[in-house]
């Protein structure tokens with residue numbers, strides 16, 4: 001090995017660029033974050049060739065003083081923090097003073113900016129790290145950054161870029177994340193001269209409609225929970241509107257998109273009771289916490305955070321979402337109706353055979369249908385003024401579905417699924433959730449354990465006892481289990497304990513036991529619930545509807561399937577191509 005030498009500044013910046021700007025999408029993210037930190041109300045992004053040829057971000061933010069322009073492009077120069085204390089409570093998206101220097105080292109960059117008090121704008125260029133003098137320029141207000149030919153001077157890196165379509169997709173994804181994070185800011189995106197997105201300022205729901213999907217925004221449940229030092233707001237998918245992949249999960253911690261395993265675990269747990277195992281919830285959630293409780297200086301792209309009290313955050317998120325999802329009929333799915341144009345081919349019925357069937361139905365309909373108005377409450381029912389949400393039972397279909405009429409139209413209920421949820425919630429309610437009863441073992445079980453597991457047993461002794469376990473260390477590599485949770489006595493105690501300890505270590509709390517217990521209750525509920533082909537009387541059906549309205553999470557069964565579906569009168573009219 002030769003002598004030790006300091007690296008030239010450009011090379012240092014190029015090395016740093018490898019971490020900060022991995023691809024056009026990461027440069028885009030940094031530039032837009034700078035605009036937001038500058039208080040922009042409107043940000044427009046123009047891309048050419050997936051951002052590889054050009055990325056241009058223009059904002060109407062505070063702007064940069066002409067004298068500061070060279071510093072904006074210097075490494076470790078920032079206006080956002082000055083001290084270690086500032087870093088520890090940084091509320092801005094940027095704080096390292098690294099992004100523009102890194103991007104400038106590997107592209108041809110131009111920075112034009114105008115503060116409100118300047119008579120005109122000023123511009124500085126940076127070509128592969130070398131700065132031009134600051135010159136007067138034209139710009140109405142705010143700051144515009146143009147990044148051309150990313151990685152033109154580092155060909156090895158350039159080779160790692162993918163096709164134009166892939167790079168554009170990444171940019172679009174980065175754009176969507178920042179756009180979701182600030183619903184009150186206007187955003188636009190264009191690619192190769194074509195407008196791709198135009199998002200007007202609005203509510204979180206209207207932004208989600210433009211970025212995630214109208215279906216999600218239209219059906220999502222609103223979350224709003226306040227803790228001592230944390231606040232959770234946003235939208236989560238109703239259980240009936242989950243997805244086959246994790247592609248619509250957005251978590252923003254203090255306005256920053258992050259992936260966080262503590263929070264995503266808490267979210268998954270909150271859905272455990274209402275979600276089919278191979279489905280994923282969609283969500284747009286904002287977790288706001290005192291910046292001193294969140295370390296953002298963990299990851300080069302700032303996409304991870306560390307919570308000072310991870311366990312408390314986990315509990316808070318879990319309970320906030322559980323509450324939101326527990327609303328009795330939160331999970332209801334709307335009937336998926338065929339589009340009007342497709343209706344004739346799907347629903348052509350050449351011969352209906354009505355003549356023969358009509359007489360049988362007449363008597364039934366006479367008591368079930370009011371008049372042509374069809375919007376009032378069902379007749380012959382007690383207290384029509386109360387208008388229960390699921391309406392009144394009309395009939396049972398093939399021993400499987402209950403048909404009911406409510407103010408909106410027709411309600412179809414999957415009798416077994418609905419009853420199963422009701423029984424399940426009752427079973428859960430009957431058991432004390434806060435402390436599981438314990439059953440001593442005649443023969444204590446000795447189990448080998450890791451040092452971490454033994455440490456966790458000592459640290460979380462109280463919480464473990466609450467779960468019904470009695471455990472102690474039996475040596476440097478062994479634990480001994482003296483008592484287990486009574487309801488789960490038949491299960492593999494060491495395996496159960498291990499997963500409890502692992503969860504406690506990682507998330508500060510364990511719901512593994514409660515989940516196992518709930519699985520058992522769920523199986524019991526399934527056996528106890530009414531079976532298909534059991535005929536129900538109208539009063540029985542009405543009783544079921546009323547219980548559904550009272551029961552938490554009644555919108556979906558224990559496996560996440562919907563328990564009822566609403567067909568509005570408009571849906572039905574569309575089926576029959578019936579104009580109104």
Ligand SMILES: Nc1ncnc2c1ncn2[C@@H]1O[C@H](COP(=O)(O)OP(=O)(O)OP(=O)(O)O)[C@@H](O)[C@H]1O
Pocket residue numbers: 030034035038059061062063064071072073077078079080093094095096097098099100101143
């Ligand atoms: N769009 C903008 N409007 C106003 N000022 C800007 C803008 N972009 C950059 N700046 C100024 O330039 C400085 C350097 O920006 P840069 O992104 O390199 O660093 P940073 O945002 O401070 O930290 P980080 O590296 O974490 O992003 C900022 O601190 C800010 O003062």
Ligand SMILES: [Mg+2]
Pocket residue numbers: 030033034093094095099100
């Ligand atoms: Mg920045």
